[in-house]
Amino acid sequence: MQIEQMETPSVAIDLDILDANLKRTAELAAKAGVKLRPHIKTHKSVWIARKQIEYGATGITTAKLGEAEVMADGGIHDILIAFPLIGANKLKRLAKLIERGVRVTVSVDSMEAARGISDVGHAAGMRIPLYLDVNTGLNRCGLEPGLPSAELALQISALPGVDVNGLMTHAGHSYGCGDAEGARKVAFAEAEALIATQQILRDKGLDVPEISVGSTPTSKFTEQLSGVTEMRPGAYVFGDGSQLYPGFIDETECAMRIYATVVSSPRPGTLIVDAGSKTLTNDVSVHRKGYGYLPDYPEIFVERLSEEHGILAVPNNCSLKIGDVVSIIPNHCCTVVNLRDELAGVRDGKLDHWMKVDARGLIT
Amino acid sequence: MQIEQMETPSVAIDLDILDANLKRTAELAAKAGVKLRPHIKTHKSVWIARKQIEYGATGITTAKLGEAEVMADGGIHDILIAFPLIGANKLKRLAKLIERGVRVTVSVDSMEAARGISDVGHAAGMRIPLYLDVNTGLNRCGLEPGLPSAELALQISALPGVDVNGLMTHAGHSYGCGDAEGARKVAFAEAEALIATQQILRDKGLDVPEISVGSTPTSKFTEQLSGVTEMRPGAYVFGDGSQLYPGFIDETECAMRIYATVVSSPRPGTLIVDAGSKTLTNDVSVHRKGYGYLPDYPEIFVERLSEEHGILAVPNNCSLKIGDVVSIIPNHCCTVVNLRDELAGVRDGKLDHWMKVDARGLIT
Numbered sequence: 001m002q003i004e005q006m007e008t009p010s011v012a013i014d015l016d017i018l019d020a021n022l023k024r025t026a027e028l029a030a031k032a033g034v035k036l037r038p039h040i041k042t043h044k045s046v047w048i049a050r051k052q053i054e055y056g057a058t059g060i061t062t063a064k065l066g067e068a069e070v071m072a073d074g075g076i077h078d079i080l081i082a083f084p085l086i087g088a089n090k091l092k093r094l095a096k097l098i099e100r101g102v103r104v105t106v107s108v109d110s111m112e113a114a115r116g117i118s119d120v121g122h123a124a125g126m127r128i129p130l131y132l133d134v135n136t137g138l139n140r141c142g143l144e145p146g147l148p149s150a151e152l153a154l155q156i157s158a159l160p161g162v163d164v165n166g167l168m169t170h171a172g173h174s175y176g177c178g179d180a181e182g183a184r185k186v187a188f189a190e191a192e193a194l195i196a197t198q199q200i201l202r203d204k205g206l207d208v209p210e211i212s213v214g215s216t217p218t219s220k221f222t223e224q225l226s227g228v229t230e231m232r233p234g235a236y237v238f239g240d241g242s243q244l245y246p247g248f249i250d251e252t253e254c255a256m257r258i259y260a261t262v263v264s265s266p267r268p269g270t271l272i273v274d275a276g277s278k279t280l281t282n283d284v285s286v287h288r289k290g291y292g293y294l295p296d297y298p299e300i301f302v303e304r305l306s307e308e309h310g311i312l313a314v315p316n317n318c319s320l321k322i323g324d325v326v327s328i329i330p331n332h333c334c335t336v337v338n339l340r341d342e343l344a345g346v347r348d349g350k351l352d353h354w355m356k357v358d359a360r361g362l363i364t
Numbered sequence: 365m366q367i368e369q370m371e372t373p374s375v376a377i378d379l380d381i382l383d384a385n386l387k388r389t390a391e392l393a394a395k396a397g398v399k400l401r402p403h404i405k406t407h408k409s410v411w412i413a414r415k416q417i418e419y420g421a422t423g424i425t426t427a428k429l430g431e432a433e434v435m436a437d438g439g440i441h442d443i444l445i446a447f448p449l450i451g452a453n454k455l456k457r458l459a460k461l462i463e464r465g466v467r468v469t470v471s472v473d474s475m476e477a478a479r480g481i482s483d484v485g486h487a488a489g490m491r492i493p494l495y496l497d498v499n500t501g502l503n504r505c506g507l508e509p510g511l512p513s514a515e516l517a518l519q520i521s522a523l524p525g526v527d528v529n530g531l532m533t534h535a536g537h538s539y540g541c542g543d544a545e546g547a548r549k550v551a552f553a554e555a556e557a558l559i560a561t562q563q564i565l566r567d568k569g570l571d572v573p574e575i576s577v578g579s580t581p582t583s584k585f586t587e588q589l590s591g592v593t594e595m596r597p598g599a600y601v602f603g604d605g606s607q608l609y610p611g612f613i614d615e616t617e618c619a620m621r622i623y624a625t626v627v628s629s630p631r632p633g634t635l636i637v638d639a640g641s642k643t644l645t646n647d648v649s650v651h652r653k654g655y656g657y658l659p660d661y662p663e664i665f666v667e668r669l670s671e672e673h674g675i676l677a678v679p680n681n682c683s684l685k686i687g688d689v690v691s692i693i694p695n696h697c698c699t700v701v702n703l704r705d706e707l708a709g710v711r712d713g714k715l716d717h718w719m720k721v722d723a724r725g726l727i728t
Contacts, residue, residue: 005453006453007453007454007728008451008728009727009728010728041671041672063671063672064672083627083638083672084627084628084636084686086625086626086627086638086686086687087372087625087687089369089370089371090371109628109630110628110629110686112685112686112687113627113628113686135630135631139631139634139675140630140636140670140673140675141627141628141630141636141673142630143630143631144631172670261450261451262450263447263448263450263477263505264448264473264474264477264505264506265474266473266499266504266505266506266507267499267503267507267508270503272448272504272505274447274450277647277699278699278702278727279727281646282645282646282647282648283641283646284646306504306536307405307427307698307699307702308405308427308428308447309504309505311503311504321476322448322450322474322476322477323450323451323476334671335641335642335671338642338671338703339702339703339725339727340725340727341725361703361704361705363373363642363643363703363704364371364372364373364374
């Protein structure tokens with residue numbers, strides 16, 4: 001079936017572009033001499049995670065225990081859960097996951113989080129590897145680099161059931177950089193912050209071997225950095241507007257397209273398509289107004305979204321009419337996937353197979 | 365189990381408040397002498413739809429064919445699909461739904477949409493009831509009221525397989541009104557616009573009996589309107605910030621709470637909870653900055669969301685610490701539900717049962 005003949009709104013993944021993206025980033029990591037531990041929150045698919053491993057990834061990153069559990073079911077056995085696991089329920093599930101023989105690393109940024117995990121490790125007669133999450137500018141989790149993070153790492157290293165195995169950061173703020181040069185600067189700054197912290201710890205007698213950096217925009221500069229041992233890009237698999245608009249990638253690297261049907265032409269200058277926020281999401285980009293980009297109609301602006309309606313601002317001479325199908329590159333691929341049970345895997349514009357979003361809805 | 369002991373992030377519905385909301389709006393419709401046809405996109409639950417019918421609704425409204433199909437499976441047999449059905453795939457599914465004996469009404473705002481449905485009706489030897497969607501200020505679907513809409517209705521009425529049975533509008537812009545008085549004005553304006561159009565049609569010999577108005581904020585004023593025959597509120601079942609902030613409802617009418625755990629305390633003035641945009645959604649309100657409201661900590665501001673992180677701006681003397689569970693009223697209940705397979709039905713703060721979100725993910 002031609003992709004345009006499928007029920008809309010649909011989310012299509014070009015399998016050749018996906019494959020090229022997976023290979024390119026695996027080669028990037030190999031060339032840089034660093035481990036690749038991609039973040040699977042983007043695709044939530046066991047099949048794609050296995051492909052990533054096949055192409056050289058040493059393990060994966062997840063945001064949630066539920067994602068880790070599903071990936072372990074799918075045969076992935078080296079998993080970083082890049083989120084603090086807090087509370088008795090989460091720690092019980094962590095213990096079970098470890099019992100199954102999965103090598104789980106957990107990121108922490110507090111003694112409270114570390115203590116809970118240490119209790120799990122101690123009860124299991126092992127030391128669970130931890131990454132200390134360090135803030136390098138996203139201002140989300142993580143203490144400041146340098147002394148604050150080093151002091152916390154030293155405190156944690158005294159706990160019996162954990163091992164401070166690495167320092168990590170996620171430079172999500174690189175998406176807000178003006179261009180690739182801006183992303184390069186962020187890549188250098190995040191690496192320097194981690195390595196300086198590592199050096200403080202080394203001086204105090206604690207060797208923390210792994211330096212793990214995240215984010216797709218910065219990943220391209222890993223080869224230029226020294227001291228980094230691992231990278232964790234996620235969104236590179238599909239590409240999206242937030243990578244396209246600032247020029248981090250070009251359209252040939254965008255594997256994801258939303259197909260939507262023009263369903264209404266209520267007044268001059270406006271068309272309505274059947275993809276709203278329940279398909280495109282309300283995620284915005286600092287680099288382009290609106291909620292997506294139509295590669296075949298770059299002059300069209302996705303002005304507003306209701307839940308099921310996309311309101312397009314179109315030039316008065318626009319040739320589109322009710323019933324036409326348009327393709328849209330969404331601003332943010334990760335949140336689009338999260339709304340779907342299945343993605344349409346396409347090749348040469350035809351449906352090849354449906355790809356299950358295995359970890360969709362596993363929110364805890 | 366106490367709701368705070370459940371895995372977070374969770375979405376809890378207070379069943380007593382839900383029940384009171386369902387009854388109050390059913391009584392409102394009865395008192396106003398209008399039919400109630402609630403929009404089920406808010407809850408996507410067969411169980412709640414059946415309750416709505418039990419309390420007096422004459423039918424339901426859906427946004428999608430997929431939602432209508434699931435509701436028909438659940439025994440609901442009078443359904444308005446308030447979205448233009450465009451394309452061969454959609455029309456085939458419409459034909460099947462009608463074959464099953466479901467009374468389906470479809471909203472249209474173009475000859476193209478009406479022709480497709482007329483073909484389905486003609487082939488089935490019947491006239492499918494249509495509502496003409498009229499724009500009363502939301503500027504989404506719908507021609508202008510008065511002559512533009514009347515002329516389209518007359519053209520459509522000449523088609524063999526449809527019956528223009530009503531005029532409808534959705535005053536979603538009422539959420540942007542400053543207060544209840546603003547919503548009252550919108551309610552009057554939308555009713556007047558439809559009734560003026562109905563009068564033009566009557567003068568030209570076309571009787572269009574149903575005048576159907578939407579939106580929760582305007583629904584409270586239906587009793588004051590004359591000529592309206594039906595109302596289609598949706599979000600009233602759960603209540604949310606977009607209703608609470610401008611004073612359309614009070615906290616006792618908010619059935620939905622997000623429970624989230626404090627997982628990080630990285631710097632003074634900031635706490636991180638485990639509910640991000642994949643739980644709270646990026647939907648915003650014009651009446652309050654941020655991404656939700658903490659009724660127990662009104663001074664806390666949900667400043668930013670990542671996919672799995674909620675970044676809270678807290679006063680320096682805030683007593684919350686890592687491991688504490690907070691409850692959050694989200695800005696928009698409909699999109700929160702759309703991210704969940706199940707909602708926790710709670711009574712007196714304890715889990716009563718899990719409620720399936722039957723129509724989640726039925727996006728076409």
